[in-house]
Amino acid sequence: MRGALTLVFLVSPVLSWAAPPPQITFYKHIAPIVYQNCAPCHRPGESAPFSLLSYDDTKRHAPQIARVTASRFMPPWLPEPGHGDFAEERRLTDAQIQLIQNWVKLGAPAGTPVRGQAPPKFPSEWQAGTPDLVLHVAKPYQLAAEGGEIFWNFIIPVPITATRWVRAIEVRPGNPRVFHHANVVLDRSGAARRQEAVPGAGFAGMDLTIEEETFDPDGQFLSWKPGSEPAQAQEGMAWRADPGMNLVLNVHLRPSGKPESISPEIGVYFTDKPQTKFPMLVQLEHDGMIDIPAGEKDFLVTDEFRCSMDLNVLAVYPHAHYLGKLMEGYATLPDGTRKWLIRIPEWDLNWQGVYRLKTPLLLPAGTVVSMRYHYDNSAENARNPNNPPKEVKGGNQATDEMGHLWLQVLPTEGGDQRAKLQESLVRQRLEKYPDDFGANFTMGDLMLTNGDAAAAATYFGKASGADPRSALAATEWGIALFSGGRLAEAEERFKRALAIDPSYTDARFDLASVEAASREWEPAATDFRRVLQERPADSRASQHLGEVLVFWGDALLKSGKGEQALARYRDALQFRPGDAQVHGKAGAALAQAGRLDDAQVELEMALRIDPKSEPARQTLDVLKAMKGQK
Template identity: 50%
Template sequence: MAFSGRVRKGVGRLVFGVLMGLLEAHAAAPAVTYHKHIAPILFEYCAPCHRPGESGPFSLLTYADARKRAGLIAAVTQRRYMPPWLPAPGYGEFANERRLTGVQIEQIGKWASEGAPEGAVSDSPPPPTFTPGWQLGTPDLVLPVSRPFPVPADGPDLFWNFVLSPAIRQSRYVKAVEVRPGNARSVHHANLLLDRARSSRHQEKTPGAGFPGMDLNIETATFDPDSHFLFWKPGGTPRTEPDGMAWRLDPGNDLVLNVHFHPTGKPELVEPSIGLYFTDKPPTKFPMLVQIERDSALNIAPGTRDFVISDDFRLPIDVDAIAVYPHAHYLGSLLEGFATLPDGSRQWLIRIPQWDINWQAVYRCRKPLFLPKGTVISMRFHYDNSADNPRNPNSPPRRVVGGNQSTDEMGHLWLQVLPRGEGDQRAVLQEALMRHRLENDPANASAHFNLGVLLLSRQDTTSAIGHLRDALRLDPEQPMALNDLGAALESQGKLEDAVEQFRHALRIEPDYTSARFNLANGLAAQGRLDEAAANFRQVISAESGDTAAREQLIAILIQSGNAAATEGRLSTAAASYRELVALRPGDADLRNNYGIILARAGDLAAAAAQFEAALKANPSHQTARRNLETVREKLAKH
């Protein structure tokens, strides 16, 4: 028993000694200080927005800045409200996560509770440096809008498009775009669209003024699907594209900045701009944006706490997913995106348990995620239209449907994917997407239009015409659909019907140069050369660099000029050739022919001038030389 008691005593003394050791170690633990522990966190996660000129309401670049807000910093980081990072851990792996670790949050809380000690300045990392106004550094090319846009103090949201024309002399490859909203409080979001055909500028009533509208269809001469996330959202940060994924910008291309403004309670004058960053490396990878959505299903009664929409799209090809972007408005609560692979297993793409429109972003995968053919991409978006939703813009709640206003709702899940396999697989993916949208919503005019254009590019003209007519049945005043329908009909030899479609498009948009060019071609094919020439002239007047219109007009003028000369209508022939040499002043044959017509009309001096111009353009033009000698002899006799 004595032995047993001594053991118990020993254990008691041992435990006491251990506890004393722990207490001593705790007492000796170094304090959490600003310069050693907190500054590195603030500089990495907070300073990009919390600095002068950026969207953060205050700066966090100095100890003084941080000390007076220590309690606030501890509170918002403890709740994970800051830094803003919406995806839940374990539901997708993303690059450059802005989620703080548990240790970092604990350090901030301890530092704040202990009076925010400063510590030794020598322990601080160097403060971050930024180029004023531009987070990616000085751009290679800055494109400001032509004039500021006035946003009224109140009223509905506004959607405005600014047409920007990069002044470049050769094709450039764009590795990054940074959008500066001009006034982050007034801008809900901004999208940048590439307009290779310069088809949008004809919607401007005054050059440089821009034009209204939210949903834009950008006309292209070839299949050219959306490929990159080129937009600005609150809380988003600009990024450089991965190697091989720059996009090409050609001389003469336009960029359209599509901006969604909303009133702030006071009048604002907003002047957005974009910065372009170039690389010399041409693209070797061609991604595509895949969007699934069910906006047509959004009809949320007031008071509904959990309204759910869903969409499921089966991939027709193998792809690598490289980025994901979910989008809803103020009623969004739980947003989920996942992939069900052909073997039945589930791969999470993203899960956001507490959606906040103010911190939406594009999330780039840490590494490409392979999704084989037959994978089903799914979205399950939940909405809360109750009075308990602090982000509900309506008090009391009202019925909310799908739409473009920020007080309406949206439900979109975008994936940026890289198709695998040989050749350009994007057209296969685009066709499957459009057919899927029509299965969900047969009255989707945009899907009918896009599918019709794709089928037309494949020369499946009959099917294309069917979808284009459906698009126009649903949206009769769509000039691009009218123009494409006219082109399809013309390819089938239905000239009269085609010409009527082009005329209808021009009645809606008189400055629509693509429709006017097609109308001129159709008229020429009908033998209505004077009308065709008049329309080609209008195209050239609007687009002086349109070489196709210029060549077509030249062909018509040669035909009509020669016919008039043959028939002895020399003044008409001379008028045609006068215009011809103005269009092509260095063409020796045109000069020679014009000279012959002038000589036949009796204007020998003018004829001599044209023969001389022909020889200047081509000194070895023997016909022009003989004609000049003949005319000079006649002039000498007079």
């Protein structure tokens, strides 16, 4: 009994002297959390369904806020803490979550406004200031009221006449309530355009591959997600915009219950400072092995690569579709230590995004980077789009699955190391997946750039075998064969590319060129003419057509077909007006056809244009002699 009494005496004074439980108030405790972590999305014109910019706003949703913060549904933040240190991290601490719980239990009191505290101000227009150029979509996308999520690609030309350096772009969704995520992909080759059924209409598809004819990789993640600030390129990392290039805006849309018209804009910010640092986007993936049986709870997809040089990781972008669950990316350094790049315990496509590291992570040469993605194709996965579950394969539609881990890396060695890095990565891929389309194609490109046409032809041949429907691979194969002097085979490849895609003007140009090199004048002329129909301003095509017509005329002249030769020379003069040599040749053709007077007129014209033309002078002399003999 005594002991208990003592205890009471010991305890009670403390209790009676304690201050009343601290009053948790909105202004003092909750506003700083909400303004920083919620307001970027919960404000007018942004993605969230209501604003959290005042006491009244917050109080109105208090119980809901307590619920969604406790479950960590809000703020949306996928990475597990301690596994990668990211800028723009938006994650509440346990203490903050507890504070919100207690505040709501207390009835969500306001307290007194704190001096100097105000709801955050957000620019209502462009966040990064007035853009140098604003790009609009040609045709808004009409999103139906109901139905599944939509993945749409807008193709947006960049109207510039000279090469410019871009330091930032800002995407304005126009309609953020239905706009979930967007990626911008650069297309310098027109590959995206060729995927449109109607020019300007855009096309569907979740993940986009742009086939480039030359190795010129993009080093930037150009993406938009709700509440994020526009990505600015770091000092020295501006990227190149070329005349004629397109930006492809790949957007993820969710129907809102009413029909919506979607017409996003892109603001472009230029700089005078050209690129001096060359980051590269490196991808881990093994989509080829994705074939997930219905009901499979834990299907694992892995990939890895070894760093051939010291690299700094600047940002990571993990990506899967609806079945992705636990997603891990990490690096094993040469000394065996593991550095986490990212770990996402509960993947949710709706909140995907690019994660920039607070400070670059150095991966010394010899480091192995690994990706391990787990997929859940069982009925227990609430996000499974198929009920009952169905077998799911790799592919770029929303009903297919994918697993990508992209890293933005910057080699520590100065200068442009991209081709070197790329070659080592692609060689590793080919060891693992000898028939991989992308790896063979890229290797072909690298070999062509190195001047090894024979090796390039072998790789492009394999790429073409892996994807016989790729007009680009067939064309590149042709180009490699052409530069190796294998004209007949090259011609076959270009014809194949055009059979796949008759509107592929570059392939038509290549075909015409190889026909010309093979002295097949008639088909060469026909194909150059078609190139000019498709691209009337193509001065190289008109120049080549002029040359081909002259050669063709020469061949006819040689075989005694003067009249026909004359017609070719006359055609050639359309492309080479006032060319003394062609007038001279026309004179010779007329002479051969027996039209001596006309021939004389033509030859005299050639000599008026170019009094020093020896062939014209000699032909005229012969002609006069012939006429004199008559």
